[in-house]
Amino acid sequence: MTTFGIVLILAALILLLLTPVLIRIRQRQEAEGSPANKRMNALSAFFALFSLRSIIGLFVAGVALVFLPYLFFWAEPRYQYFVVFPQRKQESRPE
Numbered sequence: 001m002t003t004f005g006i007v008l009i010l011a012a013l014i015l016l017l018l019t020p021v022l023i024r025i026r027q028r029q030e031a032e033g034s035p036a037n038k039r040m041n042a043l044s045a046f047f048a049l050f051s052l053r054s055i056i057g058l059f060v061a062g063v064a065l066v067f068l069p070y071l072f073f074w075a076e077p078r079y080q081y082f083v084v085f086p087q088r089k090q091e092s093r094p095e
Contacts, residue, residue, distance in 0.1 A: 005065030012059035019047045019055075 022044035029037075050058075 001069060002066050005062045005068075008058055008062030008065065010062075012055050012062060015047065015050050015055045015058070016052075019050060022047050 022040070026041060026044040029040075
């Protein structure tokens with residue numbers, strides 16, 4: 001789950017950085033009347049699908065997925081925890 005969250009965060013950052021650049025390049029090509037690069041037009045059309053609000057939502061979802069496993073239980077490595085069984089006995093559980 002953490003890996004998927006990191007991928008979402010990276011995708012949101014890439015979208016946030018590249019969307020304005022690609023849209024500006026596409027507008028400049030249209031204004032100059034130069035021949036359009038098919039690959040660049042397809043890429044800028046894909047990036048134009050994402051608004052700033054959806055990019056921020058993608059980033060927040062990624063951050064939530066990264067921190068979700070640590071929200072409910074935090075364990076320090078090499079620390080002994082006591083487990084209480086249904087018989088109400090307290091036992092030490094080694095690593």
